[in-house]
Every structure is written in structure tokens, then in C-alpha cells.
Amino acid sequence: MDMNKKVIDQMVYNVGFQRKVNKTKLPTCTILGTEVFVGNMEWLVDYLTRNIKYLSGDYLTITATNEIIMAYKDEKFFKCQNGGVMSIPDGGPLKTYGRRKGYSNMERITGPDLMLELFKTSEKNGFRHYFYGTTQDTLDKMKAKLEKEYPKLQIAGMKPSRFRNLTEEEDCQVVEEINATNPDFIWFSLGAPKGNYFAADHQGILKGFMMSVGAGFDYYAENIERAPVWMQTHDLEWLYRIFQEPKRMAKRYFNIIPRFLWLAYVEKK
Secondary structure, three states, X not given: OOHHHHHHHHHHHHHHOOOOOOHHHOOEEEXXXXXXXXXXXXXXXXXXXXXXXXXXOOEEEEEOHHHHHHHHHOHHHHHHHHOOOEEEEOOHHHHHHHHHOOOOOOOOOOHHHHHHHHHHHHHHHOOEEEEEEOOHHHHHHHHHHHHHHOOOOEXXXXXXXXXXXXXXXXXXHXXXXXXXXXXXXXXXXXXXXXXXXXXXXXXXXXXXXXXXXOOHHHHHOOOOOOOOHHHHHOOOHHHHHHHHOHHHHHHHHHHHHHHXXXXXXXXXX
16 A cells, blocks of 8 residues: 555544543543543443443553653643543552542552453453564563463454654554554553553554553563562552662652652642
8 A cells, every 4th residue: 555545544534533432421530630540440441341442543541650740740741641531540649649639449550450351351352452562572472471361362463662763654554554453452562651652642543442551561471570469459569669670760769759749739739
């Protein structure tokens, strides 16, 4: 197909794209301007399962305190965060903030956990999953593990990242390849915030429901070890990450969390 025609076809589809699910009906609370989902994993999985066909072409953002701060300071990222169907709270401080504001049923929902829950329900419902990003080696590990743990899961396709910005022609090829597999869910592991921007930039272009899960592929492939369940349950996964990568993660958490607490509880009052 002529590349200009591909671009035109994408533009036509994008212009014609209209969200069929009323976003205003979703339970959310506002945290420094970002609308964050209020609810639990069970409600979210049921919602996505029932509405997946209507959600095609849209995206969900997985949000920790770092993304909240970025959105608060950066207008472009703010639009990215609030432009999808919803933003889910992947961070203990967000859950705590929501509960203090009266949303007692607000729970932390991580990207890796959401993937596993959707894999389970997809075996029953026949949903197709496409995985884009990370390395070929990681994707191969994921595929072998998925085929063992979820033998009925339909893997629509997998494609590694180029680890650089795509040219217009390359981007069109990626879109064509993914859309040709007719996926229900499209998962990105392109890093943050690159994965979030990729989803927002392809809203109404890629035909599937998009989610960027950061290091979610590496967790599932066991390249990175997740914190013990008791630490996850008590919102201490961030501490485990510091033990794993003290130089990088300590600087990140000890800068971001105090800044979030100041902005959310002091400056915004």
C-alpha cells in the first residue's frame, strides 16, 4: 500500500473516532488536576471486560505519584494523563489521598497486577492481546511463560521496541502490523512517559484498547523481581525497589514523594 494512503487512512479513522463510553460516569477523584479512578480491581476488570469493544482506539494510563507531579507541572503530559478513558492509581500515596478525601473504596491497582487479571478473564472471553516494546529476548520469555500459565490466551502478536523515535514511515508500519492482528488489548512497554505519549498519540489510530505498563513486561518475564506480597499489600513496594536499585530509585522516591505530599496537602489548601 502507498505510504501516503496509509497516512490518509489513519487520519480519516482518527477524525471519525468517537469514544462510545461516557467518561463522566466513571468513578474518579481529582488529585492535583488528574482524574484518578476510584474503585477496586474487580470493578475495573468487569468494566473493561463488558466494554472492550467500545473502548477500541482509546487508552488507560497507569499513574503513580511521579506521573501526578509531571502532569501538574507539564501541560502536555497533563493532557496525556487526562485524555484517556481513565487513570488508575498505581501508588500507595494516591490511594491514601483518595481515602482521606472520602473515597473509602479506592484501592491501589498496579499495571503488572492488571495484566494478570485481564489474562485470566481473556481466556474465558477469547480476548486477543498484542505486546509492543522491550527486547525480543524479553518478549520470547513472556510468550513461553504465557503459553504455560495461560494456555488459552490468544496472543495476537509481539513486537520489540526500536529504542528510539520512529520515523513517520516506521510508525505507519507499526500501526498497520498491530491493526492487522485485530487485538482487543494492546500493551506497551516503552518506558515512562514515552509509553503514555505513544498511547495518546495513537488514540483513534490503533484499533485496540491501549495500556502502557512501564516495566510490566520485565516483571512478567522475571527480569526484575517484584516485592514480596506482604510488601505489596502494605504499599511498601517502593522500598523494595530502592533495595534493588538504590542509586536510581532512592533519588526518585525521596524527591517525588515529599513533593507530592507538599503539593497535595499543603500548597493546594
